[in-house]
Amino acid sequence: MLAQSQLDFYQENGYLLVEGMFTSEEAARFRQEAHDLIARLQAVTNVEATWGSARKVAMAPTSLLHCHNVQFQSALFTRLLVDERLTEAAAQIIGSPNVQLHHNKLFIKPPEKGSPFPMHQDYPFFPHTRHTMIAAIIHFDDAPEEKGCVRVVPGSHKLGPIEHEREGGWHLPLEQYPLEAAVACPARAGDVLFFSYLTIHGSGVNVSHEPRTTLLVQMRDPTDPPTELVHLSRGQGMMLRGVDPSAGTATPPGQG
Template sequence: MVGASSVRFYRDNGYLLVKGLLSRSEALAYREESHAVLARLRGTDPTWGSARELAAGPTELRHCHDAQFYSAAFARLMVDPRFTDVAAAVMGTGNVQLHHTKIFVKPAEKGSPFPMHQDAPHLPHTRHTVGAAIFHFDDAPEEKGCVRVVPGSHKNGPLPHIEEGGWHLPPSQWPLEAAVPIEAEAGDVLFLSYLTVHGSGVNTAPEARTTLLIQFRDPEDSPADDVHHSRGQGMMLRGVDPTVRTT
């Protein structure tokens, strides 16, 4: 569980890096599980068109949605109190509901970047409680294309995005290199508001960068549009759903 100062930091800055939420040995096991899942799947490269322009060279990204449906290891991780207690604290509620999960792997030397963006345009909600937890299963220094954020940008509310090339912000106004790099170690978890402007660079290192995204919300925060459905969406990860009525 994080303290009051960490919660204040999240609310002031729109992000919080929790160091060592998982042990390095746990992170390594999840790394191996992530790569095993992707090896069994025949996925397409989800690299945004705008990201290919940003990279100015060959890039590649590997991912899968709904990781918990391919391995029970991720189902256990979604309800781990070490994660759900932090998610509850930053939202200010005892109830944490799943929106979706994704495994992301940026392959060595050519892992695709992400231009600066908010997650909100992909899954708009009415109360803006939606957050993301990015689990780092190996070290993520700047050369591996770590996440970069604009502290305090969540206070601007939803921003207009460019739809063409992957729902991103204008690069001239939101250059990736101007954002703060959040370097992380295996086992660290980065919590982000879905309104926080963020992106990530190219992985130029000789090792892949492996992460799991868990997007969560307060169950009383209803979607603003009928978009972004995923398997398992609405599952309670902590507490109860007070919106459900049995009679």
């Protein structure tokens, strides 16, 4: 799925944008499914997910709509999670034939006020022993800079875990890690951005006239146990590729 040059880029920089993993037609179907799902949920529950710390970045009221565990809401998304294009690339990056779901989140950044994410590592939210955890952000529509695309600090995964501030959601000091200093990763519909959970990243405000729609999938080697029983979810432990070698033995931490 991935060329050696792409894997080398990931190892050096801690992220990789895979262009055109899904077709524009597929992305359009995913986008429609995502917006239909959020519309259904809005009628019965709160889908707002803006971090408290995001207000310090945006300096104005913003909004972010979300849904966890999309595989329990839509068969189309279930098929997406186990799509071989996604899981084979993930296996190459993780370095294991077995890929296990940790969690997933659907995000819609509304037009003109879509909430930002301050710079952070994902590690503090769900630390693991061998740091095999990766994220894949699947873009359902175009994500140029004005839509608040993801920004990364290349090579920051080599620094290991960094101390974060907790107020308003785990994030790095805003003055030391400003969003605008990070490298922007604009993407097209169907592109997938992979990065290590140690890679420093964030995203800006969507100031465009269109929403930005993405699915975040967090995956790991099933033999890499968490160091803390945190960020547990209903779908955690679902095998996306291969097998769970620990099956039939003692239950790994966080999966019981």
